[in-house]
Amino acid sequence: MLLSFLFRTVLRDAAKGNICQHVKCFHSGSQLLSADKALLMKLRKSTGYTFINCKKALEKFDNDIVQAETWLHEQAQKEGWSKANKLEGRRAKEGLIGLFVGDKAAVMVEVNCETDFVARNEKFQQLVKDVTFATLAHHRNKTQRQEGYVKSFLAGDELSKLSTGEGTSLADQVALTIGRLGENMSVKRAVAVGVPADWHFGSYVHGGVGGQNEVAMGRYGALVVFQGGKEGEQDMLGRKLGQHIVGEAPLSLGNMDDLPCGESETRLLPQTFLSDPSRTVAQFLAGKQARVLDFVRFQCGEAAGEETK
CATH class of the missing domain: 1.10.8.10 (Ubiquitin-associated (UBA) domain)
Incomplete structure (x- = not known):
């Protein structure tokens, strides 16, 4: 009897046009659900x-x-x-060096995490970019009326107070990334450099990750400041000097007429040049009509104060 009653009800509703109304309502509900799903996907993606x-x-x-x-x-x-x-308190010795070179300003930073796996995560790499550009903005704001050579180091506590382009502090950005990835992280240090019009930057990052973008990232980084060099060769010269500094880890600059003291040489200019072992760095520079003025080397995880400068 129940089935008979339902059948009669359907026939009656059909005669009155109610089934079309029900279908229409159901169809409208489907559109609403699709809209909700699209909104959900958009929020998830953003x-x-x-x-x-x-x-x-x-x-x-x-x-x-x-x-x-x-x-x-x-x-x-x-x-x-x-x-x-x-x-x-959990050990955070992994991470990345981030390096950006602009026209007359350059920045190198170190951001740490616990594992290499997280260092390769794009959210962590975004944090490295945020730290890099916050440091650059701070440097430009601080030195906008200064001329000549300017170099400044910032420790982690100073960096944490800087603001990102979105107005939040780097400390908040670090906390946000920790919440997303579940590892301890820290902003360790940064160096910002400004140079006069006739000086040049060289740079190199070893163990690069994150593909090709405006902030180079890896486990080792070098930033070198030099004068001269033949026109059209300055980019290659800067890269070769950066590679040497990363590979040979000099501790000081030295002088152009210094004599090498053997394999344990820690001055840059008397070292055997990595790209041309038949010459010292000084001899190579003389042949290129160039002069190194300063350099900084960062190695991810090294103790504070161990950077070469």
Whole structure:
């Protein structure tokens, strides 16, 4: 009898046109669900947070994606600070050196994490970029009225107070990344250099990751300042000098007329040149009509104060 009753109800609704109305309602519901799904996918793509958290945020703010994204960042940052406090003290000796060379300004930074696996994560690499450009902005703001050669080192506590382009502090960005990746991290150090118009930068990063982009990243980095060099060869000259500094780890510059003291030579200019073992660095530079004025070398994980400068 129940089946008979249902059948009669369907026939009656069909005669009144209600089935079309039901189908129409169902179809509209499907469109709404598709719209919700598209919004969810968009939020997931723009933030990188899990589907569950993105869905929760959209439900909380009645599908307002702007408020949902803001809330997600706030929650991730809170979680990151909580994790950062719990992970504090855990050894963070891995990470990356980030190096950016502009027209007359260059920056090199070190950001640490616990494992090489996380160092290769694009979210960690984004943090390295944030630190690099925050340092560059700080350098340009500080030296905009200064001329000549300027070099400054920043320790981790100074770097943490700097602001990113989005207005948040680097300390907050570190906490946010800790919350996302679950490892202890720290902003260790940075050097920023400005040069006069007729000086040049050379640079090299070894063990590069992250593909080709404006911030080179790896486990070792060298920044060298030089004058002269033949026109059209200065980029190659700077790269070769950077490779030598990374590979041979000189501790000081030395003088052009210094004599080598053997295999343990720690002065740059008397060292045997890596790209041409028949000559010293000084002899190579003389042949290129160039002169090295300064350099800095960073090795990821080395003790504070061990950078060569």
